[in-house]
Amino acid sequence: MRFLALLSSFHLIVTNSSSSMQQPLCHDNESSALLQFKQSFLIDEYASEDSYAYPKVATWKSHGEGSDCCSWDGVECDRETGHVIGLYLASSCLYGSINSSSTLFNLVHLRRLDLSDNHFNYSEIPFGVGQLSRLRSLNLSYSRFSGQIPSELLVLSELVFLDLWGNPMLQLQKPGLRELVQNLTHLKTLHLSYVNISSTIPHALANLSSLTSLFLRECGLHGEFPMTIFRLPRLQNLSVRYNPDLIGYLPEFQENSPLKMLYLGGTSFSGELPASIGRLGSLTEFDISSCNFTGLVPSPLGHIPQLSRLDLSNNSFSGQIPSFMANLTQLTYLDLSLNDFSVGTLAWLGKQTKLTYLDLRQINLIGKIPFSLVNMSQLTLLTLAKNQLSGQIPSWLMNLTQLTALDLGGNNLEGGIPSSLFELVNLQDLSVQGNNLTGIVELHMLSKLKNLTELQLSGNRLSLLSYTRTNATLPKFKFLGLESCNLTEFPDFLQNQDELEVLSLSDNKIHGPIPQWMWNISKETLRALVLSRNFLTGFDQRPVVLPWSRLYHLQLDSNMLQGSLPIPPPSTLVYKVSGNKLTGEIPPLICNMTSLMLLDLSSNNLSGRIPQCLANFSKSLSVLDLGSNSLDGPIPQTCTMSNNLRVIDLGENQFQGQIPRSLASCTKLENLVLGNNQINDIFPFWLGALPQLQVLILASNRFHGTIGRWHTNFRFPKLRIIDLSDNEFIGDLPSEYFQNWDAMKLKDIANGLRYMQTRPTFEFQGYTWISDYMYSVTMTNKGMRRFYENIPDIFMAIDFSGNNFKGQIPTSIGSLMGLHLLNLGGNNLTGQIPSSMGNLIQLESLDLSQNKLSGEIPWQLTRMTFLEFFNVSHNRLTGRILQGKQFATFENASFDGNPGLCGSPLSRECESSEASPPTRSSSKQGSTSEFDWKIILMGYGSGLLIGVSIGYCLTSWKHEWFVKTFEKRQRKWTGKERKGHRG
Template sequence: MGTKSSGSRVFDTLPITGDYLIPYYGIVNVFVYVHEFFKESFTIEKSASRDPFAYPKTAFWRLEGEKSTDCCFWDGVECEEETGHVISLDLSSSFLYGHVDSNNSLFNLVQLRRLNLADNHFNYSHIPSDNFKHLSRLTYLNLSKSHFSGQIPWEISTLSELSVLDLSFNVDMISGEKLLQIKEPNFESLIQNLTSLEQLSLSYVNILSPVPDLLANFSSLTSLLRECGLIGEFPVGIFELPNLQTLSVRFNQELKGKLPVFKQSSSLNVLKLASTSFSGDLPSSIENLQSLNELDINACNFSGVIPFSIGKLNQLTFLDLFGNRFRGQVPSSLSNLTQITYLSLSSNDFSTGNLSWVENLTKLTYLSVRESNLTGLLPSFLGNLTQLTELKLQTNQLTGPIPGSFARLTNLEVPWLHENFFSGEVNFDMFLGLKNLSALSLSDNRLSVITKPNVNGTLPNGTIAQFKLLGLDSCNLINFPDFLRRQERLDWLYLGQNQIHGLIPKWMLNTSTETLTQFVISQNFLKGFEQLPLVLPWTNLEQLTISSNKMEGPLPIPSPSTIYFDASSNYLTGEVQSSICNLRSLQGLDLSSNRLSGELPQCLGNFSNSLSFLRLSGNSLNGSIPQTFLNRSQLMVVDLSDNKFQGQLPRSLANCTMLKYLVLENNQLTDVFPYWLGALPELQILVLRSNGFHGVIGEPHSNSEFPKLRIIDISYNSFAGKLPYEYIKSWKAMEFRSIVEESKYLNANKSIGGMSLNYNFKLTITTKGVDRYYEKIQDVLAVVDLSSNKFEGEVPTVLGNLKGLHSLDLSKNKLTGGIPTSLGNLKELESLDLSQNKLSGGIPQELTRLTFLQYFNVSHNCLTGPIPQENQLGRFESTSYEGNLGLCGIPLQNKCGNFEASEPSLSSALEEESGPFFQFGWKVVVIGYGCGFVVGLFIGQIVIAKDARWKLISTK
C-alpha cells in the first residue's frame, strides 16, 4: 500500500503527447491516466507470471468510492510523504500481459525512484527508449523475467543514479532463446556512467563481449550477476572491489580468468564461476574469505591440490568443485566445515582416499563424491548424517559391506552407490525402512541383495516402500523381488545381469502400469512371461530391454509409447506380428539372434521417420526387405545380416540420409551394385558380403560418392569387370592416416528426452586371415574387402591413396599384372591379402615400408624373383608365398643364389632337356594359380606344347 500524506500534494508536471495535459493540481487526471494505462492496456493472465505468490495487483485499483482520488493507496504504488509524488511503482508478478508502447504514461512519473515490472509478460516488446531520459531520478530498475526483447536502449546509460539494474532472464520459455541483447551501444558504453551501481544483473542477456575493465572501479558494487555469453579475460581487479558480496559469472564458457590472492578485507559471501574457463590453482588465500557462504566453481579448469586452508571457511554452506582437475588427496580439513549443507567434489583427478573427513558434517543434505577414486570401506559414522537427502558415491573403488547404520538416514531420498566394489549380503529391508527413499541404485557391485518373500510388499510396521527408480543390476538376485508387486509409482526398474530364472510373474504385469518408463531385465535366465498379453500393460513405457535371456515363444509386443525395444539373443519364434506397427514412437528396435521367421511387416519401412536403430540379424526372416523408407528417415543403423532375405535392395534406402551403418551379409539378395547408396552423406560402414550381387561396378555419378565410408565389404558375391577405380578415388575418409589420442568408437547416438540411445557398431571383419567379431570398432579403422568375386584386370595404383587403410583383401579374384608399388604408401596397413589371383612380376621393394604389417598373403599367384627381406616380409610363414614357383628366398626353400627364380622365357623353355634347369632330381612344381604360363616338372615325362606354353601333365 502507498503512504498517505496530509495536506496538499504536488504532482508531476509534464506536457504529454496525445490528448492529455496533466496540470499541477490535476490529481484526478493523473489517477485516471495511470489507471487507464496499467489497468486497461493489459489483460490479466495467470500464465504471465511464474512466481507462486503472484497476484493481480491492478485488479484492486479503483476510481470510484472512498479512495477515488488517491492512487497512493493502490497496491504497488508508493508516494512521497511530503510532496505526494509517485516515487515507487512495483507491479512485479501481477499477471500483466500485453504490449508496452513507447509513448505511455509510465514515463510521466518523473519523480519515480523505483520501477519494478519483473515477472510479467510484455509480449516481446522492446524496452521503450526515448522516454527513459524523463526518469533520470531512478535508483532501482527491474525488468527481469518479463519477455522484453531487442536491443537494450542506450538511454539507460543516462540513469546515473541507478544503484540496481536487473534486466535478467528475458528468455523465450519454449525455445530458450535470449531475447535481450547488447550490441550498440556495447557493454562498456552502456554502463560507463552508472558508477553508483550496487547490483548489476544481466543474466541471459546476449552480450558476447569481454567484461569491461572499468567495472573494477565501481567501488559501490555489491552484486554482479551475469550468464550471458561473456568472453575474454575476466578483470582480476573486480575481485578486489571493497563492497562486493556476490559475484556470479556462471555459464559463460568462453570467459577465462584466474583467482587472485584474496585479501583479508574481502566481503565476498557468494562466488559462482561454474561452467567458465577459469583455470589455475585454488589459492591458499581462500581462507581470507571469511564471509564466504557459497563457492561454486564446478565444470571449470581448475587444477592443483585443494588447499588445506579451505577448512577455515567456517561460514561455508555450499561448496561445489565438481568437474575440475584437482589432484592429490581430499583435505581432511573439510571436516571443519560444520555449517555446510551442499558438498560436491565429484569428477576430479584425486588419488585414492576415503571418507574420513565427512564425520562432522552433520548438516549435509547433499553429498556427491562420485568418480573420485575413493577407496576403503563405507564408514559406519555415515549414519550420523541424518539430514542427508542425496548421496552420490557411484563409480569409485569403495569396498566391503554397506553398513547397517545406513538405516539411520531417515531423510535420504536418493542414494547412488552403483559401480563400486561393495560386497557381501545386504538385506533389502534396510532400504525399505527409509520412508523418504524415492530412488536407489546398487547396480554393478559385488553385492548379494537379499529380498525376503513378502506377499504384501510391506514392512512389519505396515509401511509400503515406494520407489521411482530402482537399480539392482548385477546384485545376484535369483527371483523377482516380492516387494515389487506393491509398487505403484516406479519409473525406472533395472534388474539386468542377475540370476533370475523361470518366468516373469503374472503380478508383475500389474506393477506401476501407468508410471513405468524404463524396464531392463537383460542377461538373466528368464524363459518368458507367466501370462503373455497381446500388448504389455505399461502404458507409458519408453524402454523395454529383455535381451540375453532364454525367452521362448512369440515376440512380446510393448505398448505404443515404446521408444526402444531390445529382445535380442533369446529363443523367440514365429513371425514379427503386424501389431508391432502400432509402436509409432519407436526409435530403436533390436530383435537380433532369435529364431524368428516369415516375412517382415512392410510397416517397418514406414517407421523410418522415427526409427534410428534397426537390428534383425541372426534370424530366419525371408521375403523382401520393406520397400517404403520415407523421405524424412531418421535411420542411422540397419543390420539385416544372417537371414534369408531375397530380391533386390530397396531403392528407398536412398532416403535414409542419416544412415551410418548398413550390414546385409549372408542373405539371398540378388542385385547389381547399389551405386545410389553413394549419395548417403553419413554412411561409414557398408557390408554386402555373401549375397548374389553381380555385374560390373560402373563409375560413380559424382566425385563425392561415399564421402565418409571407412569399411566396405562386398566379398563373396559375383561382381565382375575391373576393380572400381573411380569409386576408390572417392573414398576420401580412408585417405588420412589416423592419429589416436584416445580410444573412440564408431557409433550412432541419439538423445530423446531423458534417455540416450547409443549403438556401438558391431561387425565381423575378415582380417589377418581370419574372421574376427568386433563388439566395438575404433573410429580410425579402415577396411576394404573385395575378395571372392570375379574381378579382373590390374590392381589400381589409386589404392595407394588410401593412407588410412588398415586391411586390404583382394584375394580370390582374377586380377593380373603386377603388385603396384603405390601400396607401399599404406603405412597403417596391418593386413594385406592378394592371394589366389594371377598377379605376376616381383614383390615390390616398397612393401618393406609397411612396418605395421602383421598379415601378408600373396600365395597362389604367378609372382617371381626374390622375396624382400627387410622388416616383416622375410618373417612371414612360407604359406604367405606358396604357389608362386618363381619366388625364392626366405621363408621358401628355394634359394636365390645361382638359381634365378624368374619367369621362364620361351628360349629357356626350349633349352635342351639335359640343361641344368631340367636336371634330374628337381621336385619343383610351378603350378602358378591360373597363370599365363604353367610349368609342370615331375620325375618322369615332360611335354612341351607347340604354342610355346607349358602344360601340366601328370605321369603315373
C-alpha cells in the first residue's frame, strides 16, 4: 500500500511538471502592462499592515530568466491561452494613486483581482474597472480608497465575490446598495463593512439566491431589516453590526437554515429570542450584544452543539442564567454582561473548559467568586466587575495560568490582595478598583508580572509602598490607576515609566509642589493625567505649556495650586483645574486648544477678561465653566458658528453689559448660569427659543423691566429651573409662562436617583473615555443659600424673590405640579394666596414672605405632604393658621409679621368670634371630593419620609474616572479583526 501511494504521488508530480512545461508563455502586451503597473507605485513597507507583507512585484523582470509573467509572484495565467487571469497583490507594500489610465485595465482576461491591504492614497476606484468584464472576484479591502464607488463596477455582472471592506472614506450612495444588488445577481460574498452606505437595506437583497456571506458592518444603515434575508437558502454568514439606527426582529428559523455566523450587535434589533433559535444546528457564532432584546433566554439555545461564540451582552434579558449553558461545551467566547439576570447557581461554568473569554460584568452576581471557575485553565480574559461579590479574593485564581486580563472591580470584596495573584505571569491587565480591599501592596510584588501594562488599584483602602530602592524591575505600564492609595508623595518609580498613556493619582494625600521630573515621564505617550483632590500647591518649575504633546485629558482640580493658569498642549480635549487658588488672567495660549470639549476653570481667583478666542471653540466645546472667579468686562459673543455647547457657567464673576444675543444660536444648550454678576439687561425672552434649555440662573444682577408676554416662538419648552432672584424686575408675574412651562408639570418620579450631567466622550487606541460633568447650581432653598453640587434630574424650581413684582399670584402657577421649590418672597404681591397652589403636591419649599398678601391661608395647601419649609411671614394674612399634617411642623417664624393670623404655633389665640378655619364645605376657594381626600391622606402617610430624602441634595462628590467599554477591550483582546475574524 505504501508503495502504491508513493507511485501515485510520483505520477502526480510528473503530470504537473509535464503540464507546466506545456503552458504557453505570457503575452507580451500583458507582461508590459504588468510592468508599467508596477512602475506606477512606490514600494513602502508601511503601506501594508499585515505582518507577513512583502513586495511581490519586486521580483518581476522584463528580460532574461524569470521574465515570463506567468511565473511572477502573484500572477496567474490560463494554462491553455497564457492570458493573465488572476492578480494577487494583497499586502504587497504598494503606495500611490491609481486611475483609469492604469495599464491594469488592459488585462481584460482577468477573472480574479486582489489588491487588498495596500495604500492607494485615498484615490477613487477608477471607472476603468468596468473594462474587466470577466471579473468574478474583486478584493479591494483595506486599501485606502475614497469617494463614490463608480457605476462602472455595476456592469461586472459575472462577479461572485466583492470585498470593499475597511475603506471608511468610500461611499455607495449614487448608485446605492439597491442598484448594486439589482445588477450583481450572481454574488456569493458581499463585504461592504465600513463603507458609507447611509441607506435602508433593499428587499432585493433577498433575491440573491446564491449569497453565502453578507457583511454590512458599520455602514450607516437605517430603517427595518428585511426579514426575508434570513431565509436566503445558502446564507451562512450575516453581519450588520454597529448600525445603531437599524431596527428588526428575529424570525421563526427553519430546520434547514445553513446559518453559521449571525452578528447583530450594536443595532436596534428588539423583541424576544424565538425558541426556534435552537433549529440553527450549524450556528457557531451568535452576537446580539448592545441591542434591545428582552425576556428570558430560551432553553433551545442550549441545543446548538457547535456554538463557539455567544454574546448576549448589554440587553435586558431577565430571569436566571439558564443552566442549559452547560450543554454548550464548545464555547470559547461567552459574554453575558450588562443584563438583568437574577443569578442562580453558576455550577454549569465548570463544564466550560474551552472558554478563553468570559465576561459576567454587571449581571447581579452575589456571594463569593464562583468556585466553578477553578478549572477554566484556558481562560485569557475574565471580568466579574460591577456585581455584588463579597468575601476575599481566592488564592485558587492562580490556577488560571493563561489569564491576560482579570477585572474584579466594582464589587464588595475585602481583605488583602493575595500574593498568589502575582503568580499569574501572563497578566497584561489587572483591575481590583472600587472594592473594600485593605492592606499593603509592595511594588516589588509586581516584578514577576513582566507583561503587565494596565493596573487599577483605585478606590479601595489599600496602601501602596511606592519606595523602590530595590533591584526589582517593574513592568512598563500604559494604564496606571492609583487613586485612594494613601500616597503622600509622587511614587519615585514613575521616573522610569516612559510608555504611560493614562496615570491617575487622585484622591491621595500628596502635598507640596509637583516635582520637575514629572514633566519628563512618558512625554510622547501620555494621553490622560488625573491629579485631582490632593494637596498640591504648585510646580517646582513650570513650563509655559505642559510637555505632553499628545495629552487629551488633564485634571488638576480640587488642590491648592497657586500662581498663573497652567496651559496644556493643543491636543487637549478635557481640562479641569477648578477648586484651586490660581490667579492672573486667562492667557492667550489657551487659544491653541482648538479641539476642547470640556473646559472647567471655576472656583479660582482668575481675573481680567475672557479671551475672545473661546468663542471659536464652540464647535467642539460641550462645557464652558468659568464660574466663581473675578473675571470682568462684557461676555464675549459665543455660538457664532455651529456648536455643541451644553453648559455655560459664568456665575459669580463681575461681568457687565448685556447677554450676547449670539447665545440664541446655542441650540444644544441645557444649562446657562449667569448669576451674581453685574449684567444690566432686560429679561432675555429670546432664550425661550432654545429647545434643550433646562436651567436658567440670572440671580443677583441688574436685570430690569417686565418679563413680558409668552410667545409661541419663545416658550422655554424644557425649562425646569429658573432663578431671577435679587434683580429689579417689575410688573405682574408671568402667568402665561406658568401656564405653558410644560416641563414643570411632570410630577412622576423616575425610578432611581439620577443627576443632570453631560458626558463628553472620545476614543483612542481601542478605548472609549468618558468624563462626567455634573451640573451644579446655587439657590435659596428653605431659607438658606445652598450649593447643589449635583442636581437631581427630577428637581424643579422657580425663584423670583427679591424683585418688585406686583399684582396677584396667578392661578396658573397651580399647573406646575412638578415643582419642588417656589420662592416669590420679597416682592409687592397683593391679593389672596390662590387655592390652586394646593395642586403643587411635590413642593418641598414655599416662600411667600415679605409681600402684601391678604386673606386666609387656603386649606388646599394641606395637600402638600412633602412640604418641609413654609414661610408667609410679613404679609397681611388673616384667620386661623392651618393645623395638622405638615403645618404641625412649622415654627413661629413662618407666620410672623401677620397681625391678623392666630392659632398655633403663634402665641396669639383665636377669639371665639373669629372665623373658624376653612373646611371643605365652607371654603369659597374650592372644594374637593372624597377621592381627593383619600389621596391626601395616603400622601401624608409617606410624604414626610420621602420629602426628607428628596429635600436634602446629596453633596458627596461623584467618583470621576475614565470608563473603558469592553466592546473596545474586546477588539483589543481578539486581535486586529482584519487579519482574523471580520464579522
